[in-house]
């Protein structure tokens with residue numbers, strides 16, 4: 001075994017983080033956890049994973065569930081296309097593989113929602129296939145171990161990292177090895193200032209020897225997200241509130257309150273509501289401002305309560321009874337608006 005791998009495994013045997021999806025022998029559970037962990041903190045997933053598995057304990061349960069139920073269990077986790085694709089992927093495994101999740105990355109990558117990284121993480125963790133799983137943590141650890149200075153988002157530099165990562169994967173316990181790399185990156189070889197004194201790989205680490213660890217990896221500067229202002233409208237008619245189910249790819253399938261891009265004075269807003277939906281506002285009240293940060297956008301929202309006398313059917317929208325709103329999947333961006341309703 002490679003010297004680095006050996007040191008890493010003995011560190012992992014003592015320091016592995018306990019997680020509800022570790023040590024299970026259920027590839028479906030591994031798949032769910034790996035999808036949840038994409039772009040989401042471990043601590044958040046710790047909460048969601050057990051509830052999701054209780055609601056959809058088997059692949060068949062997930063494949064047969066209505067999309068809205070799956071989105072409801074995903075509510076607050078963000079990146080909702082993951083949930084929609086996970087369900088479609090489960091349906092695909094039922095239809096094409098007789099409900100048995102394939103073990104090879106080449107087959108796994110053909111399943112909806114499973115990309116290059118996730119195919120390798122599932123193959124190694126669930127089936128011990130000796131392939132590397134290179135996520136952001138692993139990119140950082142490898143960049144430092146080998147003192148690599150090229151931008152890892154460039155194809156060539158990424159290939160070099162993949163090659164080094166592959167050389168380190170042992171023939172046995174490949175899944176543990178990959179999880180050990182991730183744990184080291186998350187707890188010791190952290191972004192910014194790594195804790196090299198506690199690192200089992202210190203003696204083999206080229207960036208530590210060269211004094212370059214803190215500056216690696218050389219990632220391109222992230223673009224700041226675009227700010228968009230919205231008026232968010234809680235339009236009431238008796239005990240019903242106007243809502244719509246999003247069809248846009250962002251937050252698709254989730255329920256939102258009507259929104260108008262831009263920010264207006266109350267008079268202008270009343271006119272805009274009448275023009276767009278032919279609804280006459282009986283009263284309007286500004287409630288509060290709210291802000292929600294997505295990866296690429298920041299929504300700056302002004303929330304209003306509006307009451308109308310006439311209830312019109314509006315294309316693409318529904319009048320939802322107040323006591324039914326809690327059962328619908330809503331994105332976190334709508335949380336403050338929902339709280340304003342005092343359901």
Ligand code: SF4
Nearest residue numbers: 189196199202205213
């Ligand atoms: S010695 Fe420091 S920089 Fe090198 S792998 Fe360990 S924590 Fe990372």
